[in-house]
Amino acid sequence: MALILDTTGKNMANPPMQTVRKGFESLMITTSVPFTTLNQQSISIQLQRKSGNIDLFQGGKIAIKDLIRLSTNGQGAISYDADGNLLVLIDLTPMGNIPLQQNEEVQINIFNLGATEKWIFNTIEAPFDAVELYQFKRHIMAQTTTKDDFDVSFADTILFQKSGDVTDVRLTYANPQFKQSVLTLPELEATVLQSDPICELRPDGTVKSNFQDCIIYGLEGVTYIEVNKGTASTYTLFTREIL
Numbered sequence: 001m002a003l004i005l006d007t008t009g010k011n012m013a014n015p016p017m018q019t020v021r022k023g024f025e026s027l028m029i030t031t032s033v034p035f036t037t038l039n040q041q042s043i044s045i046q047l048q049r050k051s052g053n054i055d056l057f058q059g060g061k062i063a064i065k066d067l068i069r070l071s072t073n074g075q076g077a078i079s080y081d082a083d084g085n086l087l088v089l090i091d092l093t094p095m096g097n098i099p100l101q102q103n104e105e106v107q108i109n110i111f112n113l114g115a116t117e118k119w120i121f122n123t124i125e126a127p128f129d130a131v132e133l134y135q136f137k138r139h140i141m142a143q144t145t146t147k148d149d150f151d152v153s154f155a156d157t158i159l160f161q162k163s164g165d166v167t168d169v170r171l172t173y174a175n176p177q178f179k180q181s182v183l184t185l186p187e188l189e190a191t192v193l194q195s196d197p198i199c200e201l202r203p204d205g206t207v208k209s210n211f212q213d214c215i216i217y218g219l220e221g222v223t224y225i226e227v228n229k230g231t232a233s234t235y236t237l238f239t240r241e242i243l
Contacts, residue, residue, distance in 0.1 A: 001028070001122050001123065001124055001125070002020075002022070002024070002122060002123045002125075003120070003121075003122050004018045004020060004108065004121050004122065004123055005018050005108075005110070005119065005120070005121040006119075006120045006121075007113060007117070007118060007119045007120075008118045008120070009118075011115045011116075012113060013112065013113050013114070013115060014110070014111055014112065014113070015110050015113070017107055017108065017109050018107070018108040018109075018110075018121070019105050019106070019107055019108075020105060020106040020107075020108065020123060021100065021104075021105045021106075022100065022123075022125070023097035023098045023099055023100045023125070023129060023130075024092075024097055024098060024106075024123035024124060024125045024126075025091065025092065025093055025095075025096060025097050025098070025124055025125060025126040025130065026089050026090060026091050026092060026123070026124040027045075027089075027090040027092060027108075027121060027122070027123060027124070028087070028088070028089050028090075028121070028122040028123070028124055029064070029068075029086075029087075029088050029089075029090065029119070029120070029121055030081065030085050030086070030087050030118075030119070030120040030122075031085060031086045031117060031118060031119045031120070032084075032085055032086075032117055032118040032119075033086060033114070033117050033119075034086060034202075035065070035068065035078050035086055035200060036212075038063075038064060038065040038068075039063075039065070040063075040112040041063065041064045041065070041110070041111070041112050041113055041114075042061045042062060042063050042064060042110075042111045042112060043057070043061060043062060043064055043067065043108065043109065043110050043111070044057055044060050044061035044062075044107075044108070044109045044111075045057060045092070045106060045107070045108050045109075046106070046107045047098065047100075047104070047105075047106055047133075048104060048105045048106070048107055049100075049101075049104050050101065050103070050104060054133070054135075054243070055135075056092060056133065056134065056135055056136060057135075057136045058135060058136065058137040058138060059137075059138055061109070061111065062136055062138070062238075066159060066238055067090060067136065068088050068090070069159060069211060069214060069216055070136060070157055070159055070216065070238055070240045071088070071089070071090045071091060071240075072199060072216055073156070073157040073196075073216050073217075073218050073240075075089075075091070077198045077199055077200055077201045077207075078199060078200040078201070079200075079201045080201070080202065080203045084203040085118070089124065091134065092133065092134055093130035093132060093133050093134060094130065094132050094134065094156075094242060095126070095130060095131075096126045096128050096129050096130030096131065097125055097126050097128070097129050097130055098129075098130060098133065099129040099130060108121070132242050132243060133242070133243040134240055134241070134242060134243070135240075135241050135242075135243050136238060136239070136240055136241075137155075137238065137239050137241055138236060138237075138238055139236070139237045139238070139239065140234055140235070140236050141227060141229065141234060141235040141236075141237075142234060143231055143232070143233055143234050144231055145229075146228065146229060146230065146231060147226065147227070147228050147229075148226070148227055149224055149225070149226050150224065150225045150226075150227070150237070150239070151223070151224060152219050152222055152223065152224065152225050152239060152241075153174070153223040153224075154241045154242055154243075155219050155239040155240060155241040155242070156218065156219055156220065156240055156241075156242060157216065157217070157218060157219060157239065157240040158216075158217050158219055158225065158237060158238070158239050158240075159214050159215070159216055159217075159237060159238040159239075160185060160188065160214060160215040160217060160237060161213065161214050161235060161236055161237065162185060162189075162212075162213050162214055162215065163185070163229070163233070163235060164232075165229045165230045165231075165232040165233055165235065166184075166185055166227060166228070166229045166235065167184070167228045167229060167230065168182050168183060168184050168228050169182075169183050169184075169185065169188055169225060169226070169227055169228075170182050170183075170225070170226035170227075170228070171183070171222050171224075171225060172222065172223055172224040172225075172226070173221050173222055173223065174221055174222070174223045175221060178221075185215060188215055188217060189210060189215045191217075192210075192215060192216065192217055193209060193210060197209050199211055199216075219239075225237075
């Protein structure tokens, strides 16, 4: 484990860019901010490579809250340390360190931290290099768009916003013997709760079973997602894809 940033007592709303020149598998984040009050804090991670730079977050950066939620699928509940600090582990590869050659590096930028908030970022290394990377992508349906298809054949996790404007979600599977599933968002959430009933273990001992404003769904075996909605608002989804 290597410390890359500690803002404790430093009043750092937008810390300087952090550069890491040794491959790592995960980012461990410790903060005094409870998960439910995370809001504007965001992060960008870019691999500076000889063959071309890679943004792990398509579009440059992602809200830390959304990043945490996308990383919970099959990885256990959001939890806190003995001092009541939020403690999360963000995998950036399916397995192994981000491979870096000589003169290559990982650039990490963090934005919009509160002046009195404590944030500690550490890298966690594996004993071997990864073959694949995770990339987090944002998908937006325009307000006037009522139907859109998303190729998720390279994704393992998707974040659906909860919205009364969405009429249903249709899942197409790689196995041709499987029929297309048509589910409303409440039905989709019910299937998640059946297999993963705990999303957050709070310091006071209370347990949260679901997220207030989104659904995290595992995409094993799913190749396409079709979202059908009305025209009341735009609609945003996030996927975690394997490069």
